[in-house]
Amino acid sequence: xxxxxxxxxxxxMTITRFVLNEQSKHPExxxxxxxxxxxxxxxxxxxxxxxxxxxxxKLIGLAGETNVQGEEQxxxxxxxxxxFVKALISSGRTCIxxxxxxxxxxxxxxxxxxxxxxxxxxLDGSSNIDCGVSIGTIFGIYxxxxxxxxxxxxxxxxxxxxxxxxxxxxxSSCTLVLSTGSGVNGxxxxxxxxxxxxxxxxxxxxxxxxxxSVNEGNAKNWDGPTAKYVEKCKFPKDGSSPKSLRYIGSMVxxxxxxxxxxxxxMYPRDKKSPNGKLxxxxxxxxxxxxxxxxxxxSFTGKQRALDLVPKKIHERSxxxxxxxxxxxxxxxxxxxxxxxx
Ligand code: AFP
Numbered sequence: 017x018x019x020x021x022x023x024x025x026x027x028x029m030t031i032t033r034f035v036l037n038e039q040s041k042h043p044e045x046x047x048x049x050x051x052x053x054x055x056x057x058x059x060x061x062x063x064x065x066x067x068x069x070x071x072x073x074k075l076i077g078l079a080g081e082t083n084v085q086g087e088e089q090x091x092x093x094x095x096x097x098x099x100f101v102k103a104l105i106s107s108g109r110t111c112i113x114x115x116x117x118x119x120x121x122x123x124x125x126x127x128x129x130x131x132x133x134x135x136x137x138x139l140d141g142s143s144n145i146d147c148g149v150s151i152g153t154i155f156g157i158y159x160x161x162x163x164x165x166x167x168x169x170x171x172x173x174x175x176x177x178x179x180x181x182x183x184x185x186x187x188s189s190c191t192l193v194l195s196t197g198s199g200v201n202g203x204x205x206x207x208x209x210x211x212x213x214x215x216x217x218x219x220x221x222x223x224x225x226x227x228x229s230v231n232e233g234n235a236k237n238w239d240g241p242t243a244k245y246v247e248k249c250k251f252p253k254d255g256s257s258p259k260s261l262r263y264i265g266s267m268v269x270x271x272x273x274x275x276x277x278x279x280x281x282m283y284p285r286d287k288k289s290p291n292g293k294l295x296x297x298x299x300x301x302x303x304x305x306x307x308x309x310x311x312x313x314s315f316t317g318k319q320r321a322l323d324l325v326p327k328k329i330h331e332r333s334x335x336x337x338x339x340x341x342x343x344x345x346x347x348x349x350x351x352x353x354x355x356x357x
Contacts (some may be wrong), residue, residue: 152268
């Protein structure tokens with residue numbers, strides 16, 4: 017009998033225990049962040065359960081509304097947004113919420129207000145719901161610097177100022193990946209316990225990967241550096257093997273694979289979309305934060321993604337993120353292009 021393995025199996029590191037351990041490293045902490053996180057975790061569990069029941073509960077289908085990006089909203093989007101907004105406000109720890117589903121930022125009423133600003137996409141990849149492909153929730157957390165009346169400027173901060181970021185993937189299992197600024201850890205929901213258990217401690221992205229991930233259907237409109245990079249992936253001239261292409265079209269799933277296996281995920285600008293497609297505050301920043309914390313990089317085609325200062329809450333940006341060496345290559349191609357201009 018393997019007593020050591022048994023001891024390990026019975027000594028479960030739940031996300032609550034993990035966060036409390038982290039909190040104890042900061043004696044000045046009042047536990048506000050742990051409370052906020054427990055409300056986010058509750059939202060993720062609720063959405064996970066709703067996603068799993070979607071077909072049965074006839075939740076799939078259009079809710080008849082259109083979101084701020086002009087996309088038709090599914091019932092699950094509406095539901096997930098409601099759940100997260102309510103969970104975040106009821107935590108008593110938030111002051112401003114920015115959701116992909118709401119055109120305007122939500123300013124929490126003073127009696128329920130706390131110090132944190134949360135930016136989130138409650139159900140990213142929603143066009144994949146009907147065919148059962150992995151989808152997810154993405155979130156980023158900022159803290160108000162002082163106790164002034166909250167304004168939009170409190171969320172229009174560079175990603176570098178984020179305190180924490182994460183995503184929850186609703187796939188073959190429900191996985192929550194989190195960084196509070198000292199590494200990245202992954203937790204898997206044990207449905208029988210209803211608890212997220214630490215299953216992927218201290219995730220580090222491989223320095224170089226064998227996979228590139230991009231919507232090649234947009235290739236005819238790409239700029240020079242993106243086209244050159246993808247050409248190099250397919251027809252390397254240095255004797256190395258071509259890279260494999262994997263693209264799900266659901267950012268959480270594509271980024272999760274990139275984080276675990278290495279490689280690069282790209283949503284570049286193109287002639288039709290000069291700013292790409294993905295949203296700075298609740299897609300680009302949280303994923304870039306996680307990538308850097310795992311030892312990778314994130315680049316917009318012009319600068320380090322986390323240095324961007326958004327001017328609008330639903331702003332978009334091109335993005336290249338993943339293994340350090342792979343992002344270095346795309347950076348070199350953009351630098352060469354800039355020299356020519
Ligand atoms: P949906 O929420 O409309 O499915 O969009 C998902 C997404 O925002 C992101 O999760 C994907 O990485 C990206 O869009 C896929 O976009 P393309 O369909 O243009 O490749």
